[in-house]
Amino acid sequence: MAMLVAAVPGLPTAAAAAEAVYTVKAKDTLTSIARQHGVPVAVLAKRNGLNLKEVIYVGQRLKIPDTAAQSSQASPRLPTAVQQSITAAPVKPGRWKYIVIHHAAVDRGTAQALDRYHREQRHMENGLAYHFVIGNGNGMRDGEIAVGNRWRRQLDGGHLHSPAQNHEAIGICLIGNFDQTSPTKSQMQSLEALIRALMRRCHLSVTAVKTHQQINVVSTRCPGRHFPLRELLARLKKP
Numbered sequence: 001m002a003m004l005v006a007a008v009p010g011l012p013t014a015a016a017a018a019e020a021v022y023t024v025k026a027k028d029t030l031t032s033i034a035r036q037h038g039v040p041v042a043v044l045a046k047r048n049g050l051n052l053k054e055v056i057y058v059g060q061r062l063k064i065p066d067t068a069a070q071s072s073q074a075s076p077r078l079p080t081a082v083q084q085s086i087t088a089a090p091v092k093p094g095r096w097k098y099i100v101i102h103h104a105a106v107d108r109g110t111a112q113a114l115d116r117y118h119r120e121q122r123h124m125e126n127g128l129a130y131h132f133v134i135g136n137g138n139g140m141r142d143g144e145i146a147v148g149n150r151w152r153r154q155l156d157g158g159h160l161h162s163p164a165q166n167h168e169a170i171g172i173c174l175i176g177n178f179d180q181t182s183p184t185k186s187q188m189q190s191l192e193a194l195i196r197a198l199m200r201r202c203h204l205s206v207t208a209v210k211t212h213q214q215i216n217v218v219s220t221r222c223p224g225r226h227f228p229l230r231e232l233l234a235r236l237k238k239p
Helices: 030-037 041-047 067-074 080-088 111-120 163-168 185-202 229-236
Strands: 004-006 020-023 061-064 098-103 132-134 145-147 169-174 209-211
Touching: 020 030, 030 041, 030 061, 041 061, 080 145, 080 185, 098 185, 132 185, 163 169, 169 185, 185 229, 209 229
Parallel strands: 098 169, 098 209, 132 169
Antiparallel strands: 004 145, 020 061, 132 145
């Protein structure tokens, strides 16, 4: 089966602007300085090795974090090849209603191995049950995104128990067993970038993002107790 495999997405590579340095004046507080520079007070304190209750003194020099640079680094970029596949797919209006996250429940794997398993063991005519697979460094590169035929041809998934659900849900599988370990940082960066792109392409909101456990009509633990869903959703809600 032909399958597009893209490189690991990285954070933007532009060099961060030099930090400003502020000299504390009489009556200054961490809070007033943070407000003056548009920086969260907790971020300002952390950058300067201070706690929030610590007294600052006149003449003290504080580094002012470049929050614009931090913001640009907060949202990872999707590899060009994957973005092109998402854009090129003939998505019909209203075709997809959910984006569903799975784990493979194995420590090592590839999209090709999953495709073979689904064809030979699960007897799925269209092979790989998911629309996308994200590697963990064991079989696929860490954070590597594979785009399956079900996405490129806009076929129903095979990742949920109900055919009706498979008809309206995009499936993303992360290699790994998240009942035992957490996803890698690169996997989560790739997942966030991929979901953002799919939300834009399919005109979906964050409420469309579900785990296998949340949406499946038959009880399942997938994607495992260590999957950081709350943190992912919080990031996706940010611009």
